[in-house]
Every structure is written in C-alpha cells, then in structure tokens.
Amino acid sequence: xxxxxxxxxxxLQVLAALGETMKKxxxxxxxxxxxxxxxEMVISAVPSIEMVRFVNSGTExxxxxxxxxRAFTGRERIIKFEGCYHGHADPFLVKAGSxxxxxxxxxxxxxxxxxxxxxLTAPFNDVSALExxxxxxxxEIAAIILEPVVGNSGFIAPKPDFLNAIRRITKxxxxxxIFDEVMTGFRLAYGGAQEYxxxxxxxxxxxxxxxxxxxxxxxGGRRDIMEMVAPAGPMYQAGTLSGNPLAMTAGIHTLKRxxxxxxxxxxxxxxxxxxxxxxxxxxxxxxxxxGGYISGMFGFFFTEGPVYNFEDAKKSETTKFARFYRGMLExxxxxxxxxxxxGFTSLAHSSDDIQHTITAAEKVLRQI
Numbered sequence: 001x002x003x004x005x006x007x008x009x010x011x012l013q014v015l016a017a018l019g020e021t022m023k024k025x026x027x028x029x030x031x032x033x034x035x036x037x038x039x040e041m042v043i044s045a046v047p048s049i050e051m052v053r054f055v056n057s058g059t060e061x062x063x064x065x066x067x068x069x070r071a072f073t074g075r076e077r078i079i080k081f082e083g084c085y086h087g088h089a090d091p092f093l094v095k096a097g098s099x100x101x102x103x104x105x106x107x108x109x110x111x112x113x114x115x116x117x118x119x120l121t122a123p124f125n126d127v128s129a130l131e132x133x134x135x136x137x138x139x140e141i142a143a144i145i146l147e148p149v150v151g152n153s154g155f156i157a158p159k160p161d162f163l164n165a166i167r168r169i170t171k172x173x174x175x176x177x178i179f180d181e182v183m184t185g186f187r188l189a190y191g192g193a194q195e196y197x198x199x200x201x202x203x204x205x206x207x208x209x210x211x212x213x214x215x216x217x218x219x220g221g222r223r224d225i226m227e228m229v230a231p232a233g234p235m236y237q238a239g240t241l242s243g244n245p246l247a248m249t250a251g252i253h254t255l256k257r258x259x260x261x262x263x264x265x266x267x268x269x270x271x272x273x274x275x276x277x278x279x280x281x282x283x284x285x286x287x288x289x290x291g292g293y294i295s296g297m298f299g300f301f302f303t304e305g306p307v308y309n310f311e312d313a314k315k316s317e318t319t320k321f322a323r324f325y326r327g328m329l330e331x332x333x334x335x336x337x338x339x340x341x342x343g344f345t346s347l348a349h350s351s352d353d354i355q356h357t358i359t360a361a362e363k364v365l366r367q368i
Contacts, residue, residue: 011212013253014212014249014250014253014254017249017250017252017253018246018249018250021034021245021246021249022246024245025245026244026245026246027240027241027244027245028245029240031243032243032245032248034243034245034248034249034252035054035243035248037248037252038054038210038248038251038252038255039052039054041251041252041255042206042210042218042220042255043220045186045190045191045192045255045259046181046185046191046192046194046195046204046206046220047191047194047195047200048179048194048200048201048202048203048204048220048221048222049204049220049221050220050221050222050223050226051220051221051223051226051227052218052219052220052226053218053219053220053226053229053237053242054216054217054218054242054243054247054248055216055217055218055219055237055239055242056215056216056217056239056241056242057087057207057208057215057216057217058086058087058180058182058205058206058207058208058217059086059087059088059089059217060087060217060239060242061087061182061205061206061207061217061218061219062086062087062089062092062145062180062182062205062219063087063089064219064229064237065145065178065203065205065219065221066078066089066091066092066143066145066178067235067237068203068219068225068226068228068229068235068237069142069143069145069176069178069203069225070142070143071228071234071235072142072176072225072228072235073142073143073174073175073176075139075140075141075142075175076118076140076142077118077119077120077137077140077141077142078091078118078119078120078141078142078143078144078145079119079120079121079122079130079133079141079143079144079145080092080119080120080121080144080145080146081121081122081123081124081146081147081150081309081310082121082122082123082124082309082310082311083124083150083152083153083156083309083310083313083340084124084145084146084147084150084152084153084180085147085152086145086147086180086205090111090112090115090116091115091116091118091119092119093111093116120133120137120141123309123310123311124146124150124153124156124158124308124309124310125156125158125159125162125308125309126309127162127165127166127169130144130165130166130169131169134169134173134175138173139174141173141175142175142176143170143175143176143177143178143202143203144166144169144170144175144176144177144178145178145180146166146178146179146180147179147180147181147182147183147184148163148179148180148181148184148193148194148197148199149183149184149188149193149294149297149342150310150342151183151184151297151299151341151342152183152340152341152342153309153310153313153340154299154300154301154307154313154316154339154340154341154342155291155292155293155297155298155299155300155342155343156299156307156308156309156310156312156313157292157294158197159308163197163199164199166199167199167200167201170202176201176202176203176225177201177202177203178201178202178203178204178205179192179193179194179201179203179204179205180204180205181193181194181204181205181206181207182205182206182207182208182209182217183207183297183342184196184297185204185206185207185209185210186206186209186210186254186255186258187209187267187295187296187297187344188264188294188295188296188297189264189295190258190259190263190264192204192206196294196295201221202221202222202225203219203220203221203222203225204219204220204221205217205218205219206218206219206220209254210251210254210255211247211248211250211251211254212250212251212253212254213250214246214247214250214251215247216247216248216250216251257347263347264295264296266347267295267296267345267346267347268293268294268295268296270345270349270351270354271293271294271295271296271297271298271345272293273351273354273358274293274298274345274354274357274358275291275292275293275298275300277354277357277358277361278291278300278357278358278361278365279291279300281358281361281362281365282300282302282361282365284362284365285362285365285366285368287302287320287365287368288302288303288304288317289301289302289303290303290304290305290306290307296344296345296346297342297343297344298342298343298344298345299341299342299343301313301315301316301339302316302317302318302320302321302324302339303315303316303317313339313340316339318339320368321339322339323364323368324361324364324365324368325337327363327364327367327368328357328360328361328364331360331363331364332360333356333357333360333361
C-alpha cells in the first residue's frame with residue numbers, strides 16, 4: 001500500500017510530462033515558473049497556507065517550520081506527541097519521559113541531549129497533559145507540532161474535539177499550531193486533514209505526495225509568519241534543488257488528478273472495505289483486533305482496543321503482526337513491515353485488489 005504514489009493509473013501521463021520537462025533542464029538553482037504553478041495549487045487547496053516554501057523532503061519541511069515557529073514567537077520550546085514522527089532531525093528524535101512534563105531525551109545514538117532539551121512530549125489525545133505542559137512552561141512554548149492523524153504509531157485518529165482543543169490552547173497561550181501533513185495532506189481530503197476535520201493550524205508541512213512520489217516537501221501557513229522566511233525576512237532557509245522542475249511537474253499533474261470528482265469518495269470506499277474486511281477476518285479467526293480508516297489511510301492492531309495513543313498501540317501483539325506480514329507476503333500482498341506504520345490505498349487499487357487482499361488475510365489470520 002504505497003505512501004508515495006496515490007494516482008498510479010494516471011502515472012504514464014506524469015512520466016510523459018517529466019520527459020518533456022527534462023529536455024528543458026532538471027535544476028536551475030533558482031525559482032522557475034512550474035514552482036509558481038504548484039505553489040498556487042497548494043495555496044488554493046490547503047486552508048492554512050497563504051504562502052508556501054518548497055524543500056526536498058518532509059524532514060526538511062519540519063526542520064524549516066520548527067525554525068520559523070521559534071523565530072516568529074521568540075520562544076524555543078516545542079511540544080510533540082509520543083509516537084509522532086516528524087523526520088530524522090535531532091530535535092524531533094525524542095523518547096517520551098516518565099511524566100508528561102519530562103524534558104525530551106535523545107531517541108537515537110548521535111543525538112546530543114542539548115538538541116532535544118527544548119522538546120516536550122505528551123500522549124496523543126490527552127488534553128489535560130497539554131494544559132499541564134503550558135501551565136508549567138508559561139511563555140516558553142513556541143509551538144505544538146503533530147500529525148493530525150497519527151501514522152507513525154499505526155493509524156490513530158484524534159478523539160472528537162481533540163484538534164479543536166489544541167487550537168484553543170495554542171491561541172490562549174500565544175503558541176503556534178503546526179500540522180505535519182506529510183502523510184495526511186492531499187490524502188484524507190484535497191485540503192488535507194485540516195479540511196477534513198475543519199481545524200486550521202498556523203503552519204503546515206507537506207511531503208512527497210505533492211510531488212507524485214518524487215523527492216519534495218513543503219511548509220506553509222499564515223502570510224505574516226511566512227514573510228519571516230528569507231529573502232523576504234530574517235529567518236534563513238534555502239536549498240539548491242528545492243522546487244526543482246521535475247518534482248514540480250509531477251506535483252502539478254498529481255494534484256490535477258486528485259482534484260477530479262469522486263477521488264476521495266473512491267478512496268474512502270475501498271479503504272473502508274479493506275479495513276473492515278481485515279477486522280472481521282481477524283475476529284472470526286479468534287484474534288483480538290481493532291482498527292480504523294479515513295479516506296486512503298488505515299491501520300489495525302492486534303489488541304482489543306480502543307487505541308488512542310502510542311502506549312495503547314504498544315499493547316498490540318507485534319509478534320502476531322510479524323507473522324501476519326510474512327504470511328501476506330507469501331500470498332502476494334505487501335503491507336508495511338512494522339505494526340507501527342499506517343497503511344495506504346491509492347487510485348491504483350481496484351475492487352478486485354481489495355477483495356484479493358481480504359481473502360488472503362482471511363487465510364493468513366486462520367493460520368497464525
């Protein structure tokens with residue numbers, strides 16, 4: 001279930017367009033017209049984005065937006081949620097502490113303690129934990145960054161009004177709200193999770209989906225914040241390959257296809273059938289199993305549930321998932337190899353593909 005390419009049936013058109021673009025040049029080290037075209041498409045689609053800056057990956061987007069949030073607020077501390085992944089930059093590789101107010105500890109060798117000192121963590125879907133963090137760090141928190149639907153702990157949806165509560169808390173405390181929509185952008189809806197849930201952040205990051213699978217990322221948001229980015233403002237961030245013609249071409253054609261009527265209704269239909277089919281098969285085979293989906297994003301856990309955060313997700317039987325993963329491979333179906341990665345459907349998947357996957361899951365779940 002590919003995270004990169006959401007529109008494979010039309011990909012030959014993208015390849016043809018890429019061929020024409022390559023004849024004109026692959027990188028100019030300066031903005032090009034294609035960059036402006038894709039920027040206008042992103043701005044018109046995503047509610048929070050009034051200005052956008054292209055980079056080369058989701059990690060770069062999160063690095064840039066973190067620096068921008070700190071520059072705009074004059075504060076240094078950030079809050080992220082346990083189990084949420086925002087790229088491999090040092091400040092985001094944080095291991096959750098023993099309490100909600102515990103300062104971050106490095107979660108990877110090579111990350112110095114000082115790089116994560118200003119990173120605070122809280123359990124996803126826990127409003128009280130957030131309120132306590134702000135109470136104990138008054139005037140020090142620059143921003144909250146989160147996946148509005150968690151995809152790096154498996155699939156975990158926000159509780160009703162959780163996103164609204166975060167929006168309220170950040171406004172009350174003069175902090176910025178950042179949606180990391182590297183996974184959810186243009187996947188849950190054309191305008192991303194913020195369109196789907198009706199909650200508008202101050203800043204947004206996007207990933208490879210806006211480049212049709214080519215290396216690309218972006219961050220954008222309110223004009224008054226984005227105007228701090230160089231060369232318009234003092235916050236420096238740049239990249240020679242950012243906004244390169246190939247990624248921009250693929251992105252333009254991808255977004256054109258995604259905007260066509262019926263796209264997200266179709267994704268929601270096949271993803272719902274797949275998710276429910278796997279859950280039903282698991283229960284029939286006697287397994288504790290739960291799961292969920294939104295549009296083209298889904299996941300399931302080998303636990304009774306419900307799963308509201310990373311601690312809940314860790315109750316899933318990972319050894320059972322490993323057997324399921326290997327069994328499905330033998331049936332010709334590829335899932336992400338980790339229990340803690342969301343799954344994705346695309347416009348490439350037909351109803352026959354979905355039924356084949358469910359049939360294979362029924363067989364494998366009876367065997368494990």
